[in-house]
Amino acid sequence: MDVSQHIVFIIEIIGTIAFAFSGTMVAIEKKLDLFGVIILGLATAVGGGMIRDVILGIHPPMMFRNSIYVKISVVVSVVIFLIVYWNNQFLTSKYMQVYTVIMNLFDAIGLGAFTVIGINTAYNAGFQDKTLLLIAVGMITGVGGGMIRDIFAGQTPAVLRKHIYASASFVGAITCVFIIRSSIGYSSAMVIGALLVIVIRFFASKYRWNLPKAVQ
Numbered sequence: 174m175d176v177s178q179h180i181v182f183i184i185e186i187i188g189t190i191a192f193a194f195s196g197t198m199v200a201i202e203k204k205l206d207l208f209g210v211i212i213l214g215l216a217t218a219v220g221g222g223m224i225r226d227v228i229l230g231i232h233p234p235m236m237f238r239n240s241i242y243v244k245i246s247v248v249v250s251v252v253i254f255l256i257v258y259w260n261n262q263f264l265t266s267k268y269m270q271v272y273t274v275i276m277n278l279f280d281a282i283g284l285g286a287f288t289v290i291g292i293n294t295a296y297n298a299g300f301q302d303k304t305l306l307l308i309a310v311g312m313i314t315g316v317g318g319g320m321i322r323d324i325f326a327g328q329t330p331a332v333l334r335k336h337i338y339a340s341a342s343f344v345g346a347i348t349c350v351f352i353i354r355s356s357i358g359y360s361s362a363m364v365i366g367a368l369l370v371i372v373i374r375f376f377a378s379k380y381r382w383n384l385p386k387a388v389q
Contacts, residue, residue, distance in 0.1 A: 188286025221317030
């Protein structure tokens with residue numbers, strides 16, 4: 174495994190942990206049982222990648238060919254569930270401000286990580302010259318898991334309502350593809366693209382940046 178593959182794998186693991194945490198906390202907020210918590214954590218962590226693989230014609234999807242992502246998602250979900258189960262005060266108003274910051278940070282990390290991972294997967298699948306596909310697959314990988322999570326949780330997907338969500342993924346995806354085709358380097362493109370998404374998403378959440386709405 175060369176340096177670029179190591180970097181991609183690390184980004185994948187970081188994104189998996191981040192989105193598993195995000196899905197788990199939504200499930201806990203919805204007062205789901207342990208099984209429901211695991212399902213939402215798992216769906217958030219690997220759902221976008223599964224949609225990506227179906228679009229790219231990768232069968233079976235990566236989650237079934239390399240179980241490390243499923244295992245990490247389940248472990249994260251169970252650990253977070255047990256922490257909250259034994260310490261319910263984590264969800265009280267005293268801790269909600271800190272919880273909100275942590276939740277938004279993990280959500281941003283997952284979005285950034287999976288946006289560039291989606292591009293990397295499409296690139297390695299032989300679609301290097303398909304710019305629109307690279308960008309679209311990057312976005313779908315980034316937001317797909319969160320959409321599945323929200324649908325399972327019975328709420329409008331965050332991508333359709335939350336402070337600059339898909340737009341952050343879009344900007345990061347374009348930047349990543351542009352850098353890949355420059356002389357800067359493939360690994361740099363992955364890191365810079367992911368960091369850009371994370372920064373935009375985190376500050377959009379912190380300062381409540383929103384796209385215009387027809388009705389306020």
